[in-house]
Amino acid sequence: MKSGDRRRLLVSSAAAALSATAVGLGAATAAAPLRAALGGGLGDSPARSDLSRWPRELWITRPEAQESVRAVYWADGALQPEGCRAIDRIYRDLRAGVERPISTGLLNLNYVMQCAVAQCWSARPMVLLSGFRTPQTNRQVGGVEPSVHFTGKADDYIYAGLSFQDNLRLAWLFRVGGLGVYPDRGSLHKDVGRARIWVQHGRAASSGPDPGLRLGAGR
Template sequence: MTETTDKGLTRRALLGIFAATTVAAAPTYSHAFGLLRSAGDFRRIRMYSGRTGESIDTIYWIDGNYIPEAMNEISHFMRDWRSNAARSYDPRAIDIMAAAHRMLDVNEPYMMLSGYRSPQTNAMLRSQSSGVAQNSLHMQAKAADLRLRSRSVAQMYRAAAACNAGGVGRYSRSNFVHMDCGPIRTWGA
């Protein structure tokens, strides 16, 4: 489901509604497992950006296949808001974010603080902070800095680290968690 403004339902939205309805109704049926299997497996990401005022709520993967249109929307949403530059996001990074979100069992969308960064933006941020890596995975569209109001940095950090699928940084003073699909590693306090 892609969040739209003043538009009708898209095909993806209808698929999402069908999947959500099936999942909600499944416990009332004695053959719920068969219903869930026939409804398929899906992955969803929900985020908003305080910088742009935009939000995204989309199913980006169904039954083992990434949905190209949804991945394009995610890449646009996660663009460098300073330069409006975008790069195709690595689906593995989105998978880590979605898996951690699901483990946290929240309905609240992530607040995305930083997604893709152009080399120019990364250099500018690096000149202002020693915490910005020169070869940041943000420049490769493989990382995001995220926050949830309803969960602590420690809770988010533990969920992302439990994915055992990439880098997870805890930035408690700044109240966010970095997630990326690079080598498995953790840092921060």
């Protein structure tokens, strides 16, 4: 099997195994569906480990702030305050200097996607372009209101080193709530709000179940 085909198979299998509870508050674990899909690639078999206690670490960089963090936000069956604070900090509204707790559902979604990236390509950080926003900042950047960025349930991001098409395939397979595609910026939006999809070129946006997305071969 070719490397590209293997990657697509692994990501597709992982996405198929991802359930809604994997990114919900109080979910048993985000590692379980990915572990099942990848044949135990994340450690011991489910029969020999308590998956709800499996540590979950996120690796995030924020170029605009020249910051990077690797933080364990979940371990021993509970959220880890120190790790959560580090993630809340890097997700802060940089213009307003304000931070708020980031949704556990979004953290779990990021964790599952990060595991898929590490398995199918190599371990690398998520490049965070926008996280929590105050209403004032949202207006300044031309965001839609009300925005899920207000509640810490959304981010704009990209995985550096992956083509935009591979980033888009990954986002499409793991979509849970909103998926926004910004080809001109080379970035994506994801959230754990209501399900919706849109593509924006400049200031013009189209939306719908599949608003002109092209997920075939390409860069």
